[in-house]
Amino acid sequence: MDNKDERLQKVRIAARGPQTTIELDGELVDFRAVGAYTVSQLPGEPAHVVLHLTDPADTRFDGMARVSVADMPDPGPAAAVFLAAISAEALERAALARSDLGTEPYSLTNAMLTQLGEWARGH
Template sequence: MEQTNEAAAARQVEITARGGQADIEIDGTRIDPSTVKAYSVSHLAGEQPDVLLHVTDRGDTQWSGMARVAVADVPDPGPAAAIFLEAIDPEGLERAVLARPDIGSEPYSLTQTMLTQLGEWARGL
């Protein structure tokens, strides 16, 4: 059976946690505890487990090795916002805003209250 690139890149990681302290070894090599400020472990059935080390910037410690890196694009909120706003009943919005106790009398307070109401509706409040 052939190894996949992912399986070939897998490392043996051992974490021994006691209270607020943890000893971490990668392929039998102990990692200096001052170089890791946090870690997390996740594993989905049928996939390789992932260990995420959050490293500190202390000292001259050099990190080397292979890693899987994922870069996420922040979704454009425009299309979702447009769909949300198209579904708003103008009469219902006006009624809801004028009935709010926090509507002010300062300039732009009606607009501010409408934006507050729309934000609450968007969050499901």
């Protein structure tokens, strides 16, 4: 690709802890519209920014850029693999041993969902 023939946009990403701001040619991108971003660069090439939008229907970008908009992957297949690897016995044992297990309706189900969430995050 001949970079002289394309108009590149200036991208500014400022990340400080969990707070991130993204600007395209000085225009602030709504932080709620971006679920994730990646930046890559090959030697001698301009940087390539991929924005993963939370709701592409409500987000607009004007002009040309080497900014790609990517769909977030469907979590279903990964969730199915994760759940298939769970032992029902281990889940029940862990949920019943939780200190936050209550006695109200659906307490065991809530404890199991909380436990699955913790396991999914590696806790």
